[in-house]
Amino acid sequence: xxxxxxxxxxxxxxDLLKNEDVKYGFSTRIGGVSTGVYxxxxxxxxxxxxxxxxRENYRRMAKALGMxxxxxxxxxxxxxxxxxxxxEEDAGNGIIRPLPYDNVDGLIxxxxxxxxxxxFADCIPLIFFDPKKRVVALAHSGWRGTVGKIGRVxxxxxxxxxxxEIKDILCCIGxxxxxxCYEVSSDVAEEFCKAFGKEVAEKKLLRPSLFHPExxxxxxxxxxxxNKLVFLETGVLEEHIEVTDYCTRCHPKLFYSHxxxxxxxGNLASFISL
Ligand SMILES: [Zn+2]
Numbered sequence: 001x002x003x004x005x006x007x008x009x010x011x012x013x014x015d016l017l018k019n020e021d022v023k024y025g026f027s028t029r030i031g032g033v034s035t036g037v038y039x040x041x042x043x044x045x046x047x048x049x050x051x052x053x054x055r056e057n058y059r060r061m062a063k064a065l066g067m068x069x070x071x072x073x074x075x076x077x078x079x080x081x082x083x084x085x086x087x088e089e090d091a092g093n094g095i096i097r098p099l100p101y102d103n104v105d106g107l108i109x110x111x112x113x114x115x116x117x118x119x120f121a122d123c124i125p126l127i128f129f130d131p132k133k134r135v136v137a138l139a140h141s142g143w144r145g146t147v148g149k150i151g152r153v154x155x156x157x158x159x160x161x162x163x164x165e166i167k168d169i170l171c172c173i174g175x176x177x178x179x180x181c182y183e184v185s186s187d188v189a190e191e192f193c194k195a196f197g198k199e200v201a202e203k204k205l206l207r208p209s210l211f212h213p214e215x216x217x218x219x220x221x222x223x224x225x226x227n228k229l230v231f232l233e234t235g236v237l238e239e240h241i242e243v244t245d246y247c248t249r250c251h252p253k254l255f256y257s258h259x260x261x262x263x264x265x266g267n268l269a270s271f272i273s274l
Contacts, residue, residue, distance in 0.1 A: 001175075001244045003028070003254075006064040009041065010254075014127070014172045016242035022129050022136060023115070024272035025065050026174045028254045032057040034266060042256075042266025044119060045094070049266065058095065067115040067273050070096055075118045077140045078103045081148035083157050086114060106139035106154045110162055115273035121256040122182075122248050124223045125174035125270045126151050130164040136272045141227055143188055147195040151230040166235040171242075173231075174270060175255060178247035179222035182259075183209050186217040192226070199229055 001012045009031030017024065032041030033056045038049040041057050062069035073086050074094030083106030086093075091114050093099050107116040108128075116138045118125065123142035129135075139145070139154045151171070158164040193200050200206055205226050209218035224243050231241050248255040248268070256265040 001246055005031075007031070007060065009060050009064040011061070011064065012175065012244070012246065014242045016170050016172055016240070017129060020129060020131055020170070022272065022274060023065050023067055024127060024270070025061070026125060026127075026270050027061060027268045029256060029266070030254070031060060031064070037261065037264045038266040043117070043269040044267030047266060061271065062115070065271055065273075067271060068113055071113060072115045072117050073107065073109075074099060075104050075107055075138070075140065076102050077105045077119055079142055079144040080105050081145060081150040081153045082106070083108060083137070083139065083150065083154050085109070085157070085161050086116060087111065088114070090114070105145055106137065106150055108135065108137040108154065108158055108161065110135045110274070112274050115271055118270045119267040120176065120248070120270070121258045121261075121265055121268055122177040124176035124227055126154065126227060127172040127174060127270055127272060128154060128158065128169055129272070130158060130162075130169045132168045133162050133164045134274055135162045135164050136274055138270045138272055141223070143184065143191070143221065143223065146223055146226045146230070147191045149195065149230045151227050152234045155231070155234045155236065167237055169236060170240050171231050171236050173224055173227050173241070173243040175244050175246040175248050175268070176223060177249050177257070177259060178224070179207065179220050180210060181247055181249040182221050182223065183211050184219055184221045186219070188221065189219045192221065196226065196229065203229060
């Protein structure tokens with residue numbers, strides 16, 4: 001990943017998409033107008049920040065990425081594996097009109113100039129681009145989304161709805177909480193064992209806790225590797241996957257982290273548009 005800056009707005013890009021004809025970026029905290037715990041590039045409208053500041057943050061990001069602010073289409077994330085196909089009539093959802101849906105953790109579109117937006121603060125952003133069929137998608141993959149394999153759900157929907165071949169799709173795994181920061185309890189660990197079987201041990205998805213080494217009920221969980229496994233088992237080519245090395249908890253100056261800040265924070269966001 002690369003940290004880029006335009007008009008003071010800082011965002012991250014992937015090497016995998018460097019030469020692709022697609023507009024996209026993953027936000028940082030840097031370059032917005034929000035203050036206090038939202039300092040400064042907050043994209044969450046309903047977290048207590050001023051609406052006008054959040055709108056200005058969207059305008060700045062849209063300008064930096066060369067996107068149309070008024071046509072952005074936002075998700076409504078509730079840790080589901082629901083992925084919505086976005087059509088022309090969805091342009092502006094959450095920006096110029098209230099969201100007409102709830103429980104949407106992934107978005108797919110083939111419509112030109114219709115930017116998709118999903119939100120994060122430790123959960124894992126998934127970013128998809130099929131350069132052959134010209135289809136883009138975003139998904140939100142926290143531990144529940146990862147156990148539910150929202151990466152696979154999104155890929156299969158791209159195939160079903162738009163005829164994308166899985167082997168053509170480029171898949172990026174963006175900034176979220178790293179395995180050395182993400183302690184989970186045994187109930188979450190059990191869900192991973194059910195979802196990933198023997199790969200939990202083979203790929204070391206769960207390790208002993210770094211924070212509570214004596215507690216056998218605590219584990220460190222590797223969401224990045226788990227999401228990569230989901231891509232590989234769905235048929236994505238290994239060379240079509242890029243995994244970030246930016247952890248949202250390790251870099252508090254760059255990102256909001258739910259584990260550090262709790263609910264008093266802004267939202268980071270993924271953006272992508274044809
Ligand atoms: Zn970390």
